[in-house]
Amino acid sequence: KQEVTQIPAALSVPEGENLVLNCSFTDSAIYNLQWFRQDPGKGLTSLLLIQSSQREQTSGRLNASLDKSSGRSTLYIAASQPGDSATYLCAVRPFGGTYKYIFGTGTRLKVLA
Amino acid sequence: SQTIHQWPATLVQPVGSPLSLECTVEGTSNPNLYWYRQAAGRGLQLLFYSVGIGQISSEVPQNLSASRPQDRQFILSSKKLLLSDSGFYLCAWSPGGNQPQHFGDGTRLSIL
Numbered sequence: 287k288q289e290v291t292q293i294p295a296a297l298s299v300p301e302g303e304n305l306v307l308n309c310s311f312t313d314s315a316i317y318n319l320q321w322f323r324q325d326p327g328k329g330l331t332s333l334l335l336i337q338s339s340q341r342e343q344t345s346g347r348l349n350a351s352l353d354k355s356s357g358r359s360t361l362y363i364a365a366s367q368p369g370d371s372a373t374y375l376c377a378v379r380p381f382g383g384t385y386k387y388i389f390g391t392g393t394r395l396k397v398l399a
Numbered sequence: 400s401q402t403i404h405q406w407p408a409t410l411v412q413p414v415g416s417p418l419s420l421e422c423t424v425e426g427t428s429n430p431n432l433y434w435y436r437q438a439a440g441r442g443l444q445l446l447f448y449s450v451g452i453g454q455i456s457s458e459v460p461q462n463l464s465a466s467r468p469q470d471r472q473f474i475l476s477s478k479k480l481l482l483s484d485s486g487f488y489l490c491a492w493s494p495g496g497n498q499p500q501h502f503g504d505g506t507r508l509s510i511l
Binding site: 290317318320322327328329330331332335337375377384385386387388389390391392 | 405431433435441442443445448450456458487489491493495497498499500501502503504505507
C-alpha cells in the first residue's frame with residue numbers, strides 16, 4: 287500500500303533563505319508526483335508535476351526533483367518571501383490502471399519578514 | 400482556459416439532514432473528476448473519483464455518495480449527515496494521462 291510522508295510538519299524560516307521541503311513515498315511504482323500549495327481555507331494550487339521518467343521540473347523560484355528508486359522528492363524554494371507562506375503538499379499517482387492520487391499530510395511553511 | 404466551480408463555499412447543517420455539494424468544470428471535455436475530504440490537521444482523503452458519466456469509484460465506505468449526471472458535473476450527496484462528516488470538501492479535475500490535477504476552492508461543512 288502506497289504511503290506518502292512529508293517531514294517536517296511545520297517550518298519557519300527568515301525571508302530570503304533558500305529552503306527544501308521533503309516528500310517520501312513507499313512504493314516506487316508511480317506515474318507521476320505533483321506538488322501543491324494550499325493557503326488557509328483555500329483549495330490546492332498546482333505547482334509542479336514530475337513524470338516518473340523525469341528527474342526534475344522548474345517553475346520560477348521553484349524546483350522539484352524526483353528520485354524514484356529511493357522514493358523521494360524535494361521541492362526547492364529559492365530566495366523565500368513572506369508570500370510563500372502556505373502549506374505545501376505532495377501527491378503521487380501510483381501504477382495500477384487507476385487515476386487515484388495519494389497525498390502527504392503537508393508541510394506548513396512560514397516565511398518571516 | 401479551464402475553470403472549476405464548487406459551491407457552496409460554506410455550509411452549516413444539522414445532524415441527520417441531507418447534503419448536496421456540486422462541482423462543475425468548464426473548458427474541457429471528459430475530465431477525470433474527484434471528491435476529497437480534508438479534516439483539520441490531516442491530509443486529503445480521496446472519497447470518490449469518476450472517469451466518465453455514470454462511472455463512480457468509491458474509496459471509503461461511508462454514508463456519502465457521488466453522482467456524475469453530466470460530463471462536467473460531479474455531485475456529492477448524503478441522505479443523513481453525521482457529526483463525523485464535518486470537514487473541508489474539495490473537488491478536483493484532471494485531463495487524465497500524465498496531466499496535473501486542479502482543485503476548486505472547497506466547501507467548509509460544519510455539522511451541528
